Amino acid sequence: MSGFGPPLAGKRILLGISGGIAAYKSAMLARLLKKAGAEVRVVMTEGAQAFITPLTLQALTGEAVRTSLLDPEAEAGMGHIELARWAELVLIAPATADLMARLAHGHADDLLTTLCLATTAECVLAPAMNQAMWAHPATRDNTRRLEGHGWRLLGPDSGDQACGDIGAGRMLEPEAIVEQLLMAPNAASDRAPEAAPPAATHEPVTGDAAGLTLTLTAGPTREALDPVRYLSNHSSGKMGYALAAAAAARGARVRLISGPVALGTPAGVERVDVTSADEMLAAVREAVADSDVFIGCAAVADYRAARPAEHKIKKTDETDTLTLELVKNPDIIATIAAETPRPFVVGFAAETRDLEAYARDKLARKNLDMIVANDVSRPGLGFGADDNAALVLWRDGLGGEGRRELPAQSKSALAEAVIDQVIARFRERASTNASVSRQDCR
Incomplete structure (x- = not known):
């Protein structure tokens, strides 16, 4: 720590x-x-x-x-x-x-x-x-x-x-x-003990994301090998939780589908806890039915055990190796992007080399509207760290593409910058679609 x-x-x-x-x-x-x-x-x-x-x-x-x-x-x-x-x-x-x-x-x-x-x-x-x-x-x-x-x-x-x-x-x-x-935003404040705690409010939510419903995934998934062991990864969930907090603070209704992480639920966010990729996909499908935006920020395990053992797998003296049969997990973000109708779909790409090339390939291959890519091999950034940097790529709906580099900064600050891009690109796409619809009706 x-x-x-x-x-x-x-x-x-x-x-x-x-x-x-x-x-x-x-x-x-x-x-x-x-x-x-x-x-x-x-x-x-x-x-x-x-x-x-x-x-x-x-x-x-x-x-x-x-x-x-x-x-x-x-x-x-x-x-x-x-x-x-x-x-x-x-x-x-x-x-x-x-x-x-x-x-x-x-x-x-x-x-x-x-x-x-x-x-x-x-x-x-x-x-x-x-x-x-x-x-x-x-x-x-x-x-x-x-x-x-x-x-x-x-x-x-x-x-x-x-x-x-x-x-x-x-x-x-x-x-x-x-x-x-x-x-916490007020962790360093000098608030006097006489100050009143936050009161419940029933006033309309305002902000540039007001009226939007956003679903996002965060954290790792765990794929059981037996009752005590699993396949997983180093994702802390910090980036996804920061995105959820940033969107909620700006007025969006936010549904957070979370893998196992040691993080508190951001204020104003609806959280659903899941463990495996299959559980995450089921929760996402239910949540995106009335969502405007879906952000796939979770580090979903690519494979799971074909047949998880019913009891703990025991080490034996007869062999020094263990063979596991793995099968592919569902590709959650590609599944959502392929559905009709579907929300504005934002993917994440964690890479260790050729960042932009792999990100562009994923943007096109999975039919995403936008992708946020980061190089997790850079020291002090990415998995488990408090800071991150990103490359944002998007398609404008008319065959064009956009590109924006976001420099290294705290994950909370980066989340604000990413949500800026998500809202701008979503509004831009909605405006483009409305314009095309009007032309079709002439």
């Missing part, structure tokens, strides 16, 4: 810990927040203390850990109000389904929920629960309600769970949570 910079230095962070197995990760989270220069105080629910002791968190933060709303000594000075006023950021990790439900409905039946109602600080939570609980309609409703109240959600991640299930619901790793806090 990259070294932590100054955005969290001196920030007063109240770390809330609720009662889930992921509470053990909160010790590392507290340590990383302290390492980043933050002041950290901890509040634990009764359930959290069944998984990790207050003494552990006290040793890591150097501050007494609060566990009870009815602590006579602390409440002699209205301790929960003092904590609520002290915090610049309230971070709850893990946030269980029960805690999220209580927060969503304004309960104040323990110290943590009470101070959340009393604080005007920025509020963030990292969900952690069984995959079925995360997918339940009640949890989805509570999530929307919390976001409407100004809460920001980080995660959850997808993968193996302590109960043995596999799916979305894992708490993000502590390193990913801190990275997300560092990337």
